[in-house]
Amino acid sequence: MIPVPVRRQLVQVARGESPGDLLVRGARVVQPASREVFEADVLVAHGRVAALCSPGERREAARVIEARGAFLAPGFIDAHVHIESSLLTPAGFAAAVLPHGTTAVVAEPHEVVNVLGARGLAWMLEAGRTSGLRVFASAPSCVPASVFEQGGAGVSAREVREMLAMPGVLGLAEMMNYPGVLNGDPGVWDVLAEGFAAGRRLDGHASGVRGAELMAYAAAGLHSDHEATTPGEARERLRAGLWLMVREGSAARNLEALLPVLRERPRRAMLVCDDVSADELLELGHLNRLLRLCVRGGLPPVDALALVTCNPAEYWGLHDLGLVAPGYHADFVLLEDLQHFRVLETFVAGQEARAAGVTPPLTEGRVHLGSAWAEATFDIPAAWPVMQVRADQITTGRGPAGSGEARLVVADRYGRGEWAACWTSGTGLTGGTLGISVLHDAHHAAFLGGSDADLRRAGLELERLGGGVVVVVNGEVMESLPLPYAGLMTDRPPRDVAAQLQRITARLAGLGCTLTHPVTTLSFLGLSVIPSLKLTPRGLLDVDAWAYVPR
Structure with missing residues (x-):
């Protein structure tokens, strides 16, 4: 809430009795509430708009920016x-x-x-x-x-x-x-x-x-x-x-x-x-x-x-955002x-506006797959339907058993030692393994594709990183993006993160993956409230029936 003394000072600035802090001169103001665009100078004081002034109206401010007809x-x-x-x-x-x-x-x-x-x-x-x-x-x-x-x-x-x-x-x-x-x-x-x-x-x-x-x-x-x-x-x-x-x-x-x-x-x-x-x-x-x-x-x-x-x-x-007023x-x-x-x-x-670049520490929430992970195998019940992945939607479809192309594994990342696997179609992935610790909403570890050995290797690398994104091919970590903040986020500059995601996407494309945003798409394949099939560490969930698919 704006203090009353500041509000009174805004009134004085709006009336021309006191100078403002900033005057943006020569703008075309866009006012979505009235669906208008009109020429005005925008006078600012105390971080708030004091007045919309007629073009050419003489107003004083500590700083003036010439908009030169730009839309504001x-x-x-x-x-x-x-x-x-x-x-x-x-x-x-x-x-x-x-x-x-x-x-x-x-x-x-x-x-x-x-x-x-x-x-x-x-x-x-x-x-x-x-x-x-x-x-x-x-x-x-x-x-x-x-x-x-x-x-x-x-x-x-x-x-x-x-x-x-x-x-x-x-x-x-x-x-x-x-x-x-x-x-x-x-x-x-x-x-x-x-x-x-x-x-x-x-x-x-x-x-x-x-x-x-x-x-x-x-x-x-x-x-x-x-x-x-x-x-x-x-x-x-x-x-x-x-x-x-x-x-x-x-x-x-x-x-x-x-x-x-x-x-x-x-x-x-x-x-x-x-x-x-x-x-x-x-x-x-x-x-x-x-x-x-x-x-x-x-x-x-x-x-x-x-x-x-x-x-x-x-x-x-x-109530004090969303308009220039x-x-x-x-x-x-x-x-x-x-x-x-x-x-x-x-x-x-x-x-x-400038990003401050300050992030408070967060040391909790690292990935722990449990001691049995190093020897894990990832068998799939033969009768289970195939999860059909859609590149631009978070819903999935249901395909007949035996029509799968790549394995999906979801593993509990909080040390409880549970995991499950199912077949997917629609990803195009034919080799290697993508592993992530960002899986909506419980944020377990998820893995797409690969041999048992590559799946295990990807999980161990996620543990070592504390969370992140990894690509493993024939036992070798080819790409990785550490996410040290709760296994979900990094404080690396956005351009560095974007460049690494592009390298990961390109690496996966070389392995046959056809998904535009494979990391993001994989991150939704465990969300239990979005139809039709989703995978949790406990099994394959039929969201439409609100029950696990029998093994």
Whole structure:
């Protein structure tokens, strides 16, 4: 909340009675709330917008920037993103997205919370405060994601209450356990009760839920959903009063399919990335990439900008973000155009935005596969169906037994000595092994392809690194990316991480892999709340039937 003395000083600056700190002169201001673009000078004081002044109006400020006709839009807000999925710490993530116009994110840190519990959320908020980016968060609601998962920590309703009280936490994170919601699971409803009691937003997550069950899910008090993949699903969610989060990340690309709905200009819609890799952030951009896709798909630029500015700010109750307007935070971006959304400069609190590069220590959460791993074998029941992997979606299909191409192994990384294997198709991998310690949401170790010897070698290397990404071919570690922060993140510069991910992808392509983002795609093959087949250390899960496939 802005102190009253500062508010009074803003009034004086707005009236021309006191000079401002910054004057951006000669801009074309984009105001998504009114769907306007107009010429104005923007006067800033105390990190906030004091006034929008008529061109040529004489105003004083300690510093003047000449916009020279550039478009000045509110800073972009990603309303739902898992920072850990970029493999970067918050400081690294800030360094990757600030140049693309993103000034604020609402992180859903259930990755680090699955590993470390509420301590992980506290660390994420602390790291966010020193990152140079505005990092808010939602309190993970499903740790573990379902009864079929067991990670490094479990979060009870009492711990959810404690997380909701942390400064910077805006609401309850995505309620993935929709069967628990619909079937009256007491533990799930205890968590929902904490969200109700806090009077906060309750994010939804209802993959494949439609019809009467979607109505029931909305009636339970959830406010949004980012799992729509078809126009029909999107419209159902809007009709049910849910805010529509249109997802376009590295693992799930839904924007193109949902553009017909966005062209209808729904009042309650946003663009989110959910999960995005570091290499894609640097190569293609963040929310500015999504804006390009929207405009290319026929959405007027100012309507598109509302989806990443005033709409997410309204949804999350960030009442002084999302607009360039008096009293609002001076978080804005100078754009060369409104087609390609080329960013000239990003400002946070009236200052040119720079990532701080400071990350607090985090020593817990290393990978431990158990003493039996060194002699492990990875047999697969002959009758098990094949998991059909989809390159641009996090859902999987079901293929007949015997049609598999590469083995998938998921191993408990918290020392319990459990693992399971199944066959997959759709990856193209014909040799070598990819191993990772980032597996949504319990974040066990996952391995794709390879002989038993290569699988064991990849696991031992992950243990040695404490977590990360490795590629093993014929017993030799060919590529690796250590992730020392809870086995999920690195503090290496984003460009270094992106370059290493590209080398890993190229190495795997040489082994036949056809996945665009193999690390990101593999990281979702254990998520027990996304249809249809997923693998946990305890076996092959039929998500549609909500039961393990019999051995």
